[in-house]
Amino acid sequence: MQTITYREALNQALSEELERDENVFLMGEEVAEYDGAYKVSKGLLEAFGDRRIVDSPISELGFAGLGVGAAMVGLRPVIEFMTFNFSILALDQVINSAAKMLYMSGGQIPMPMVFRGPTGAALQLSAQHSQACETWYVHAPGIKLVTPGTPADAKGLLKASIRDNDPVAFMEGELLYNVKGEVPDVEDGDFVIPLGKADVKREGSDVSIITHGKMVHVALQAAKKLEKDGIEAEVLDLRTLRPLDVDAILETVRKTNRAVYLEEGWPYAGIGSQIVATIQEEAFDALDAPILRVTQADVPMPYAKRLEQMAKPDADRVVRACNRVLYRNGTGS
């Protein structure tokens, strides 16, 4: 095992896939000469040249669409959005072109491409630079959505996403890039994690905290706090939101009979809405309490530090939600 950062894990995945398949190329703002806005593509220009590592103009709609066009004729583009906030300009090409191409061509034109970059909040970037974009991408059939929370998941899932024949939105986290973790050694062979498999990040029997992406770390913090109170929380990391590992969700709910969904995004039509619907449709009898959701406050992200803290989901909020579904009086701090 190597201990590397999430950023290095992504860099390894990109480098290995660029090496493995001549059809893979990386395009986006600042990906080449600048080494990536978050240095994820560091050294790739030097290793692979400007044919395959391509700096784009600031034209999100344009270069997302260019990626779709290249995928239409068999290349495997990796389109980097500096952050997914800016991908809102590109949503037409993502939803109307990439997600629907295979269907409206009657199966003739697959879309083997990846849209990647960070989603969600960093620190004090306020309204336009801090939002979780998962819902927009998961809403449309035809696209897949992957949200790794650890370095190992980042590497294994990015490699799987690049090899996938459908369009994949791959959402990272600005605050995750420096997180370290164990990742299998390069010499130990191809490390790929198949899409559609959730991962139990912590076992527990009293309550299930189900989550994805960066929030995995918040869930683990909350579980630690609960442990001091004698509560064993299970943390289920969905890892990919479409395809969704429904079996793993039902399994943890049947085990603990109580669940909290934790996400960085807004509540209305958030990821949690779907998870709650799925659980009540398919495991209603296993529930001993209503499922609660912990989300960002239903407001644009404020700038002032204190307000921002209030807006973001945090471990204390998760602890309180867990206590509520356990019908306990926990304070959460």
Added chain:
Amino acid sequence: MPETETMSPEEEVAEADLDRFDKDQLLGFLREMLLYRRFEEKAEEAYAIGKIGGFCHLHIGQEAVALGIIGPLREDDYVITAYRDHTQALAKGVDAVGVMAELYGKDTGTSRGKGGSMHIFDAEKGFMGGHGIVGGQVPLAAGIGFAIRYREEDRVCVCFMGDAAVNQGAFHEALNMAAVWKLPVLFVVENNEYGMGTAFSRVSALPVVERAQGLGVPAHHVDGQDLLATWTLTESLVEKIRNGEGPQYLDARTYRFKGHSMSDPVSGTYRSKEEVESKVRERDPITILRNRLFEEGMLDEEGLKAMDTEVRKEVDEAAQAADDAPFPADEELYTHVYSEINEHGRLFFDGRDREDD
């Protein structure tokens, strides 16, 4: 910046030289355009009796743009276009039966009944679709061009769009990238003067031909009702592109003889009956070519009639085949959403797989 000389729209082939084409070729051109015209008329008929539904945009009046630009291409070149796409598909060699069956929503249609009139695709023929979002196909064309260059092929991609598309951001972003990376794309504006009921000049400060210059793509214009002029100019533009000169932009001036779509009258609030009638009388691309062939003594009324009978028969047969074909099976609702079914996780969330029967 490239020097202004190459940037300014050139005065284009005024009257194309007939001698460049032999008689069989010229007769073939006329037959091909007649086929497009009869095909669209058949679609109109089928729409009226409910065999075709949804949005259906006819290309009647614009046939010379399809043939004059797609005709000079090689078989392995690509074409991508907007929703007014039937005729361009035929020009790229897509089987008329498959196109008609798609309009009928049949399983034998080019997209197996899932795309309809606006989304004709035939990847094998290099026909990369009909796209329904105005301007949406323009970045896709840049991507196809990017892939051609990436693989060092000598193919070309032609991207058609309506005049209204040049006011979309996607157009500007795509042309800029095509220019800076010298992508092998011919951007063709089918300038029929209107976007639905809005005259181009009412919502655009500069004419179509001037819209690419600030982006570094050499601009040209042509009388898109004159097949031979369009063909001749396209040949030279495609050659430039194949020689690595980068993208070219063509304002092909044409006119739509029918309504915007089937629900739109031919004339009305936004253009007068007189305007349409005079265009049909004086600017019909089929009449223009036919008259030249008459003048040259290459064709007479009788020959024309025989030709027309032939293409009508072909179109009737396509419509009959479409009518006879089966609709897609119910199971097809969920196919082609994803290219493979994931063995671990769920892809569809409507719960129908768990419904009681």
